[in-house]
Amino acid sequence: xxxxxxxxxxxxxxxxxxxxxxxxxxxxxxxxxxxxxxxxxxxxxxxxxxxxxxxxxxxxxxxxxxxxxxxxxxxxxxxxxxxxxxxxxxxxxxxxxxxxxxxxxxxxxxxxxxxxxxxxxxxxxxxxxxxxxxxxxxxxxxxxxxxxxxxxxxxxxxxxxxxxxxxxxxxxxxxxxxxxxxxxxxxxxxxxxxxxxxxxxxxxxxxxxxxxxxxxxxxxxxxxxxxxxxxxxxxxxxxxxxxxxxxxxxxxxxxxxxxxxxxxxxxxxxxxxxxxxxxxxxxxxxxxxxxxxxxxxxxxxxxxxxxxxxxxxxxxx
Amino acid sequence: xxxxxxxxxxxxxxxxxxxxxxxxxxxxxxxxxxxxxxxxxxxxxxxxxxxxxxxxxxxxxxxxxxxxxxxxxxxxxxxxxxxxxxxxxxxxxxxxxxxxxxxxxxxxxxxxxxxxxxxxxxxxxxxxxxxxxxxxxxxxxxxxxxxxxxxxxxxxxxxxxxxxxxxxxxxxxxxxxxxxxxxxxxxxxxxxxxxxxxxxxxxxxxxxxxxxxxxxxxxxxxxxxxxxxxxxxxxxxxxxxxxxxxxxxxxxxxxxxxxxxxxxxxxxxxxxxxxxxxxxxxxxxxxxxxxxxxxxxxxxxxxxxxxxxxxxxxxxxxx
Numbered sequence: 001x002x003x004x005x006x007x008x009x010x011x012x013x014x015x016x017x018x019x020x021x022x023x024x025x026x027x028x029x030x031x032x033x034x035x036x037x038x039x040x041x042x043x044x045x046x047x048x049x050x051x052x053x054x055x056x057x058x059x060x061x062x063x064x065x066x067x068x069x070x071x072x073x074x075x076x077x078x079x080x081x082x083x084x085x086x087x088x089x090x091x092x093x094x095x096x097x098x099x100x101x102x103x104x105x106x107x108x109x110x111x112x113x114x115x116x117x118x119x120x121x122x123x124x125x126x127x128x129x130x131x132x133x134x135x136x137x138x139x140x141x142x143x144x145x146x147x148x149x150x151x152x153x154x155x156x157x158x159x160x161x162x163x164x165x166x167x168x169x170x171x172x173x174x175x176x177x178x179x180x181x182x183x184x185x186x187x188x189x190x191x192x193x194x195x196x197x198x199x200x201x202x203x204x205x206x207x208x209x210x211x212x213x214x215x216x217x218x219x220x221x222x223x224x225x226x227x228x229x230x231x232x233x234x235x236x237x238x239x240x241x242x243x244x245x246x247x248x249x250x251x252x253x254x255x256x257x258x259x260x261x262x263x264x265x266x267x268x269x270x271x272x273x274x275x276x277x278x279x280x281x282x283x284x285x286x287x288x289x290x291x292x293x294x295x296x297x298x299x300x301x302x303x304x305x306x307x308x309x310x311x312x313x314x315x316x317x
Numbered sequence: 318x319x320x321x322x323x324x325x326x327x328x329x330x331x332x333x334x335x336x337x338x339x340x341x342x343x344x345x346x347x348x349x350x351x352x353x354x355x356x357x358x359x360x361x362x363x364x365x366x367x368x369x370x371x372x373x374x375x376x377x378x379x380x381x382x383x384x385x386x387x388x389x390x391x392x393x394x395x396x397x398x399x400x401x402x403x404x405x406x407x408x409x410x411x412x413x414x415x416x417x418x419x420x421x422x423x424x425x426x427x428x429x430x431x432x433x434x435x436x437x438x439x440x441x442x443x444x445x446x447x448x449x450x451x452x453x454x455x456x457x458x459x460x461x462x463x464x465x466x467x468x469x470x471x472x473x474x475x476x477x478x479x480x481x482x483x484x485x486x487x488x489x490x491x492x493x494x495x496x497x498x499x500x501x502x503x504x505x506x507x508x509x510x511x512x513x514x515x516x517x518x519x520x521x522x523x524x525x526x527x528x529x530x531x532x533x534x535x536x537x538x539x540x541x542x543x544x545x546x547x548x549x550x551x552x553x554x555x556x557x558x559x560x561x562x563x564x565x566x567x568x569x570x571x572x573x574x575x576x577x578x579x580x581x582x583x584x585x586x587x588x589x590x591x592x593x594x595x596x597x598x599x600x601x602x603x604x605x606x607x608x609x610x611x612x613x614x615x616x617x618x619x620x621x622x623x624x625x626x627x628x629x630x631x632x633x634x635x636x
Contacts (some may be wrong), residue, residue: 027445049574049579050576050579051362051386051387051581052362052576052577053385054385054386055386056385057383075385076369077329077360077371077372078329078360078363078366080368081366102489128560158401158451158453158619159618159620160610160616160618161612161614161616163405163453163616163617164615164616165409165607165612165614165615165616166612169409169410169607169615170413170604170605170606170607170615171462171603171605172412173462173605174320174322175320175321175322175323175550176322176323176327176460176605177322177323177324177465177541177544178615196366196541197324197367197368197541198366198367198368200367201370202329202367204331219333221332223329225372226611226618227327227328227329227330228618228620229331229620229622229625230627231333231623231624232626236430256333256375257332257333257336257337257375258331258332258335258375259332259336259339259622259625259626260625260631269568272615308364310576310577310578
């Protein structure tokens, strides 16, 4: 239901965006919204500290006049996502910190706020564990995929095995690293460390400036273990269950061609940002507007807890 | 001695690419099957254990293609076939051999010394079933076969250089890249007055004439601890062809440049000491590079985008 409401809102918003004047005066501390200029300042800050994030232009015809042509939105590519949210059942009540309470939709919760720092180490261990049974998970992925082909009701797909070439095409080349070779190498040699290439889901993430909500907006494009685009249902595996379908909508990207992309709906962003700024102010600290995107990326992590994008700086709230 | 093995590239295609390809096919190429130039890029800062990949997005068709910041150019040839049969039956060996011949030519007449990005090429063979939104594709990353051996185990940069030297190298690397409109994927470093200078490949002869020791560097998309990525393959053929008669072994730095949590790190870059084998420089070496599919067989892949691109299905799922 919420999904549909968001879809309708999305269309109406397109019209409303024309009518919304561009925000020029800074209202960031009072309301949590930012001007395009402030978005650029915050974007420059994140590009400087996390070079995996870069500015992009997008399609020329879609350039927004209130942003510099070469700084229309931010992009980071090939971000790994090793686990589905439901696999990551480390959720513990005592680690939660409610960021926003008085909200009928349930508000925002930072699920790992009080988690000890050793979490980082745990993740590394988990990843190492994953390598050992990567063979089984790969086969499973392959099986799943065959299922997908059968599901399609719009014309049969060709049998891809019929396209495979015999030994005629090219010689066996032993300078090409075989994926299995690396895994066994590290199993054998003690302290070998080379744990091989992990076939995992990856994401491309974008942050655009949403003129209507006057906040940043996060977009996601996911690839499966074989680097094929994820379907919408597969994408939902990587959103926290509290937010999937409610906060996440499929819409046309404002700067890129192509099919609709998943995006974290920005209708609550300003409120959450305002709350965080207030929390920091109460603690005697002050957040400069240049920190805006780092905080933004920290709080959207509650929506996509397993996508390992970089947002740097362990700042305290 | 251990034979040097390289982690192959894989392809990364976003949905915007297929959308653009469909538009091009309908509005521009029509039934024209002649090969087209497209462009992709790779990155040397991925997190550990991700597979190295060449990325193609919707900008790959642009004449004024702009390489994204901190990424490296790869030049591609698109073979877009009109029918599934043409896709299936075209001569794949001929296709990859033509690119190999091109790379070899650029190495022989030393064009690749001036513009080393000519070494990094790919082929995309494709058939687009525009009615069903089914896209068939097969990538090749052509590499000339030239087998070499490691004289010692690969070491990481942090085991060979001090922290100050590494910081210094990062600074000089940034200055070097800042001179160009886009990042260069191949260069050399040499110690000049206690400093590790980063220098364009074309000045290597000058350095050697001055009696300097040169380390060849390529920006490495691979993240494995003991293996370099694919771009080194054709680079080593160039090194052997151009400088093989002057040196018996070379030092190669696989430059990896990662940022995480606000900290820049190149210390996991790999240093290789490679014995240069004699290269028969009269004939074009044999070539490999067709990408394996999900089943690890030589074969194409297919992606079905009807759920995201077909207007009728989009309508259904919108309500």
